Amino acid sequence: MSDLLVTNIGELVTNDPAHGGLLGIIEGAALAVVDGSIAWFGSEGELPPGHLDLPIHDAGGASVVPGFVDPHTHIVFAGDRSEEFSRRLAGESYEEILAAGGGILSTVEATRAASGNDLFDDAAARASRMLAAGTTTVEVKSGYGLEVDDEAKQLAVAARVDAELPIDVVPTFLGAHVVPAEYRDRRDEYIDLVCTWMLEACAPLATFADVFCDEAAFTVDEARRILEASAERGLALRLHADQLGRIAPPTSLPTSERPAPTISTTPPPMTSPGCATPARLRCCSPVCPSRCGFLTRMAGRSGTGESRWPSPQTAIPGPHGSRRCPL
Numbered sequence: 001m002s003d004l005l006v007t008n009i010g011e012l013v014t015n016d017p018a019h020g021g022l023l024g025i026i027e028g029a030a031l032a033v034v035d036g037s038i039a040w041f042g043s044e045g046e047l048p049p050g051h052l053d054l055p056i057h058d059a060g061g062a063s064v065v066p067g068f069v070d071p072h073t074h075i076v077f078a079g080d081r082s083e084e085f086s087r088r089l090a091g092e093s094y095e096e097i098l099a100a101g102g103g104i105l106s107t108v109e110a111t112r113a114a115s116g117n118d119l120f121d122d123a124a125a126r127a128s129r130m131l132a133a134g135t136t137t138v139e140v141k142s143g144y145g146l147e148v149d150d151e152a153k154q155l156a157v158a159a160r161v162d163a164e165l166p167i168d169v170v171p172t173f174l175g176a177h178v179v180p181a182e183y184r185d186r187r188d189e190y191i192d193l194v195c196t197w198m199l200e201a202c203a204p205l206a207t208f209a210d211v212f213c214d215e216a217a218f219t220v221d222e223a224r225r226i227l228e229a230s231a232e233r234g235l236a237l238r239l240h241a242d243q244l245g246r247i248a249p250p251t252s253l254p255t256s257e258r259p260a261p262t263i264s265t266t267p268p269p270m271t272s273p274g275c276a277t278p279a280r281l282r283c284c285s286p287v288c289p290s291r292c293g294f295l296t297r298m299a300g301r302s303g304t305g306e307s308r309w310p311s312p313q314t315a316i317p318g319p320h321g322s323r324r325c326p327l
């Protein structure tokens with residue numbers, strides 16, 4: 001609806017401290033929307049008479065808050081890895097699951113096999129649940145195709161979600177999510193593919209390019225090469241970094257002449273130097289705390305009396321002994 005007057009708002013969150021507190025809450029508020037934009041908001045008692053002709057929605061004393069923006073999602077995928085939770089609880093490591101064809105590789109296999117329509121149905125259902133929870137803008141990554149047509153297929157699905165649902169989708173090309181199994185011994189060839197044919201097909205469908213720069217994925221030098229090729233195609237830059245190990249202080253990534261990349265990381269194990277780097281580069285750095293709860297291997301097992309959740313210290317076994325698995 002392009003024109004609307006919302007009345008009887010119990011608490012209107014403006015995020016403007018000028019209205020009091022960090023959230024800038026106005027109690028007993030009203031909000032007018034004209035031509036799809038907020039034309040006025042404030043205390044309902046001060047509502048300008050000119051807005052009284054707008055279609056009215058009575059909020060019934062509820063709170064009205066700005067839409068949430070989710071800057072890091074992978075909602076276009078097929079397959080189901082829920083059984084990996086029980087395997088990890090039983091003591092299997094992510095590396096063991098990956099070696100058996102699980103982890104990201106199982107999602108890649110299922111996503112490649114899925115039709116665009118099936119991917120859309122699942123992604124639309126996920127986006128609808130996010131909308132119901134208040135998210136109005138969502139970044140959506142590819143990264144489960146890992147070949148030209150299937151990466152483009154994921155981004156086309158993201159565009160369709162944007163077009164058919166009342167949610168804004170910001171598409172990100174993540175062809176460098178992990179080296180696919182068929183390129184395991186030819187990783188330079190895969191990076192060549194990403195930097196040429198894959199970017200040619202996917203750059204027109206994306207706003208950002210992302211690289212998973214970590215010990216189980218791409219090195220700093222490889223990430224730099226992919227990000228530079230992406231920037232030359234006009235894409236803004238993002239980075240998965242410092243989620244599994246500590247190899248990726250992104251101090252040397254291409255930031256000097258372009259906007260700094262958005263760096264997605266995870267509170268543990270991101271190290272103090274790792275935290276300082278995005279601050280120094282003035283990067284936007286969303287954190288992914290739920291990844292620890294859902295995907296980290298448990299430090300102890302149920303019934304042993306040990307904590308089921310690793311502390312930041314115990315969860316960092318070293319560069320080649322990671323207990324984590326990538327999103």
Ligand SMILES: [Zn+2]
Nearest residue numbers: 072074240327
């Ligand atoms: Zn991710």
